[in-house]
Amino acid sequence: MTWEAWLEVVEEVAPRVLGPADRRGDALAAEVRRLSELYTRERHALDAAAAAHAARLRFFFLRDLPKIEGPLAELEGALPEGPRWRVLDVGAGLGASCLGVAAFAKRRGVERVEVIALERDPAALDALEALARAAHRRGLVPELVIDARRADVDGLELGTLPKADLVVAGFVLNELFRDRDEVDRLDAAEGLLRALVGRLAPGGSAIVLEPALRTEARALQALRDRLAAQVYAPCLRAGECPLTRRERDWCHAALPLELPPALAALALRAGLRASRLTYAYLTLRADGRRLAGYEDPRAVRVVGGPVESKGKAEWDACGAAGLVRLRRLDRERGPDNAALDGALRGTLLRLASAPEDGASVRARAGVPIERIGPVARPGT
């Protein structure tokens, strides 16, 4: 992740787009902390979040920018072909998702990215356009055409929008349909996701990112169960999501990235983590294509851990059969289970044999575990 260059982009546009709302130092850290609390604990007060412009631009935009690269990396071999990518960004905000796509596309040699950005906040769209121009001047994104449309996506007729190679909805689903009860919200969210899949051009993918929080991730799991036939990732199984069984579980992934020093310092001052970028996600397709490893009885995705205790480490993993516990004693660390070193939520593994639902698998010599699937390396 070329974070330093993106920090310069933000530094360039912030004074103009923030004006008197710009913040630095303690005032910025306080605003980041307050906005984080709104996002995590007081989601009913989200409207107030729109006002925290400096925190959004100077911290959350930069922190969230690489997250889309996790799901994009898993689309290796199933990404849009050709030199021009058409992107629909729903609830685009400052553009962390569509600009993240553009940065990824640039590194793959894509020449032009055309974005339709739907967002109800005109100030956010203004910032998005300024960020896109500044990023292009620095060579961080290819030629970028932004069609910024002020729109309320709750109830919007999407059928008239042009088809897109990639549809992204970054951290917005949980902000929609808030005036409805839980069942109605889920129905409305399902309707929206089906409509977004309906906007995909042949071979296209829709990526939904959500906060790695219990309620939001579990809502995405419920949607995953309803849309199982369209799910490309993260799931390796057709059956219901086993992480819905226990209320305390939720499915999310982590990128093994450290924030750059300036952002890490801000995160710590605001009481936030400076490493491991977490998110929940769902990648949907209309063509029934599946992630490599799908329904492979030996393939699993790490969904919990590592939990290290005296002399051992344990991970939870999800695969075709259901949930599996992987256990490795420290003294049995070796080449056959080296793939477990550094395995985080989201890592894909292939076990030596097919486990049953609820099985406990002991990693040891002669029982090889291998990494499978692409690993997201934002910025490379």
Ligand SMILES: C[S@@+](CC[C@H](N)C(=O)[O-])C[C@H]1O[C@@H](n2cnc3c(N)ncnc32)[C@H](O)[C@@H]1O
């Ligand atoms: C948390 S931000 C995420 C922004 C960006 N997508 C990202 O990936 O970082 C959510 C955005 O969704 C927008 N939003 C919320 N409800 C909306 C609605 N009903 N219609 C359009 N935009 C909406 C908010 O204004 C905000 O900019």
